[in-house]
Amino acid sequence: MISAWRREIGDAKERQARAYLEREGLRFLAQNVRCKRGELDLVMRDGDTLVFVEVRYRASQRFGGAAASVDRRKQIRISAAAAYFLQRHTIALPCRFDVVAIGPAGQLDWIRHAFVALT
Secondary structure, three states, X not given: OOOHHHHHHHHHHHHHHHHHHHHOOOEEEEEEEEEOOEEEEEEEEEOOEEEEEEEEEOOOOOOOHHHHOOOHHHHHHHHHHHHXXXXXXXXXXXXXXXXXXXXXXXXXXXXXXXXXXXX
């Protein structure tokens, strides 16, 4: 179980990522979409593309940083959650998977097309 303070930090970083993406022109659709196989932090629309965004924060670069933490196992879980989302919504758009990596000093790195859907 995630502690309350870790959830607060995670929520704050998701708000930071959402605000940044909205300033970049993306439109917010959903947040924290959960299913038993995974979770989507943010679902956004970038023009005619549906974007599933994984927000990662790391207080240290010790183990490769935030972006490196989106490993194959995490990608599979995000892909499963995206499939769940698409089954429940009638959105016929191309999709992509982005990562917003936030480092210890608050620096934000938006990685478009970070990976392709995995099963």
